[in-house]
Amino acid sequence: MLSMKNISKVYQTEKVQTHALRDFNLNVDEGEFIAVTGPSGSGKTTFLNIAGMLEPFTGGDFMLDDVNVGTLSDNQRADLRNQKIGFIFQGFNLIPDLNLYENIEVPLRYRGIKSAERKRRIEECLEKVGLASRAKHLPQQLSGGQQQRVAIARALAGKPRFLLADEPTGNLDSLMARQVMELLEEINREGSTIIMVTHDSELARRAPRNIQVVDGQLADFTLYQNKAMDEIAAKAGQPAIEA
Amino acid sequence: MLEIKPVFNALLRSKAGAVMLLIQIALTTAIVSNAAFIINDRIDYLSQETGYPEDEIFSFTVKSFDPNLDLSQKFEETETMLRNIPGVENAGLFNASPLSGSGSATGLSLAPASERGPDVRAAYYQADENALNILGISVSQGRNFRADEVIVSQTRGVFPLVVIVTRTLAKELFPKGDALGQTVYFGSDPLKIVGIVELMKGPWLQDSKPDNVAIIPFVSASTFQHIIVRTQTKQRAAIMRQIEDLMLEDHSKRVIIGLNAMDVKKAEYNASDTLMLRMLMVLIIVLLLVTALGIFGLTVFNINKRTKQIGTRRALGARKSAIINYFLVENAMICSVGVTIGSIGAFFLGRVLLQHYSIPALDNMYILSTALFVIAISLLSVLMPANKAANISPSIATRSI
Structure with missing residues (x-):
């Protein structure tokens, strides 16, 4: 359902070309839970941005549910993002002037879903993340873990095919991180496909499939065990790019 | 689509900037409509037929x-x-x-x-x-x-x-x-x-x-x-x-x-009338300019403050037009309340001027056309920064700073 072939991403400044991703190949099947790890600057976030159509790629083919992403216009990408992808960000990215209900409503409004259906979905999602009683609260009235649960509810409300999570527990203490992880696992069991970028190896191990991005290329977790890949991983400090 | 309710709710929760702008728009409407009316009255006076070559x-x-x-x-x-x-x-x-x-x-x-x-x-x-x-x-x-x-x-x-x-x-x-x-x-x-x-x-x-x-x-x-x-x-x-x-x-x-x-x-x-006419014209231009700059400035400020939010909205599926609409709707709300208050103000200011100076009663058409003009200026002032906002990359949402 998600397939990347020879994807490359080059950041071009006046004098320097930086290869954030090169010959990146990945296939993701429905219902997978993939943890993406890798050193800082290895291209994890760039990969996630491209997978979520948040930024364009330089070369290669990217198919998402049989749609060739490379040929889409900005509006088509926005619509596809809205329909197929739910985002969970490290910094939660809730809109501070909107209460929880309105925050979860944002992507549903962009999709043009009617008010009654929005209400049903929002209540359902708030229920799922255990914050149904706080719909009228503003984000700053919640703890970090609660805010991330709202962000997860927002990502779920659109019933996306993919959940893309960028360091979802990066700003949380270990207890809250575990709760969020458990929530993600539950969501995955219910059928959602999740791609999660994380620094936390313990967290990554809980995911059924682990992939590692090293120096802009993909290394499968099983291969990572091999010596050859250890060498690649050792080099990882070299081009420090965090997109 | 137009997001009237959430924009309104968000505005109510962070009022300060909006209220300042609203006051400015109201004052501009009240003063400009009266000044424009007086200017027109003076132009009529100065250009009246005298009967003589x-x-x-x-x-x-x-x-x-x-x-x-x-x-x-x-x-x-x-x-x-x-x-x-x-x-x-x-x-x-x-x-x-x-x-x-x-x-x-x-x-x-x-x-x-x-x-x-x-x-x-x-x-x-x-x-x-x-x-x-x-x-x-x-x-x-x-x-x-x-x-x-x-x-x-x-x-x-x-x-x-x-x-x-x-x-x-x-x-x-x-x-x-x-x-x-x-x-x-x-x-x-x-x-x-x-x-x-x-x-x-x-x-x-x-x-x-x-x-x-x-x-x-x-x-x-x-x-x-x-x-x-x-x-x-x-x-x-x-x-x-x-x-x-x-x-x-x-x-x-x-x-x-x-x-x-x-x-x-x-x-x-007629020198004193001509002088007053010119001063009022300068006043009107300065006021409209200050208001336009105020709206422009506030929008730019809001956009800079909300860069991450805009990126997030884009990531959640907002088209560029939805971002532009957001700022237009927000501005239109502030502006319509502003011109409404300003129009009422203009009416009473007109009555005060009528009582204390030899100025004819303010024609309501001036209030209406000034209000429309202020709304037009306001929307124009917001358009450029809103366009800039729409071009914020959605990838900003995943940046940690």
Whole structure:
């Protein structure tokens, strides 16, 4: 359902070309839970941005549910993002002037879903993340873990095919991180496909499939065990790019 | 799609900037609509028809100091000399110059002074049968004075029996009937209205009744005598340059003062109005500019403050147009409340100005058009920064700083 072939991403400044991703190949099947790890600057976030159509790629083919992403216009990408992808960000990215209900409503409004259906979905999602009683609260009235649960509810409300999570527990203490992880696992069991970028190896191990991005290329977790890949991983400090 | 409710709720939760802008928009609407109205009123005033070919007429004053001079006879010769100057259409003695800010006025009544009756204030010019021709005005009803009706006298022992009045004065004196042929009283002297002219302004444009003017065929040459000259088109400046020499050549024991072109003199008289007009225009422009910059600045500030939020919205599926719409809707909300308050303010400000200054009642059309104009400016000011916001990359959402 998600397939990347020879994807490359080059950041071009006046004098320097930086290869954030090169010959990146990945296939993701429905219902997978993939943890993406890798050193800082290895291209994890760039990969996630491209997978979520948040930024364009330089070369290669990217198919998402049989749609060739490379040929889409900005509006088509926005619509596809809205329909197929739910985002969970490290910094939660809730809109501070909107209460929880309105925050979860944002992507549903962009999709043009009617008010009654929005209400049903929002209540359902708030229920799922255990914050149904706080719909009228503003984000700053919640703890970090609660805010991330709202962000997860927002990502779920659109019933996306993919959940893309960028360091979802990066700003949380270990207890809250575990709760969020458990929530993600539950969501995955219910059928959602999740791609999660994380620094936390313990967290990554809980995911059924682990992939590692090293120096802009993909290394499968099983291969990572091999010596050859250890060498690649050792080099990882070299081009420090965090997109 | 338009997100009216969430934009409104978000606005209510962070009001400070919006309220400041709202006040600014309200003040701008209130002040600009009144200022625009006053400007228009003044432009109407300054560009009003006076009835005279102002660029063909000039006047001057002759001070005679020859004690042995027969003034009446000398001035008759002077008039003839003036009329013979090439380029001069006509010239003659007047008691005052139109539009100059100095002249004479009286109350004309329907009954002699001994019987108290209603009286109508009117400015009057005293001159001979050439008066209308000199001023470039024609009679629209009735006739001009005949030469034999003109009284030339150094005293007021004999007073004329006829008068020519403006249409406005005629209507005020005889609102129901035809004024022509009726008699009015200048003190106790009866004057029969023999002619009516459509338009002829008095000496004071700022008078409440600048159109109430009468011409009385009476010439009383004095040692301080006004003379009005009408020239052919474009000849005036050349003739004005030589007039003093010609007058002194005609008689040396006199001084020529107050040589003024009619339009120039009128502009001097109206200088304070012109100044006010310009100041109000500057005020309006500055106010609109400040408001536009304020809206522009606040939007830019909001966008910078909400960069991450905009990126997040884009990541959640907002099209660029949805981001632009967000800012337009937000601005339209602030603006519509602002212009509503401003319009009410404009209405009351108009009433205050009406009570305290001689300004006509504010026309509501000015409030409406100012409100629409302010909304247009406001939307234009928000468009550019909103466009910039729409171009914020959605990838900013995943940046940790």
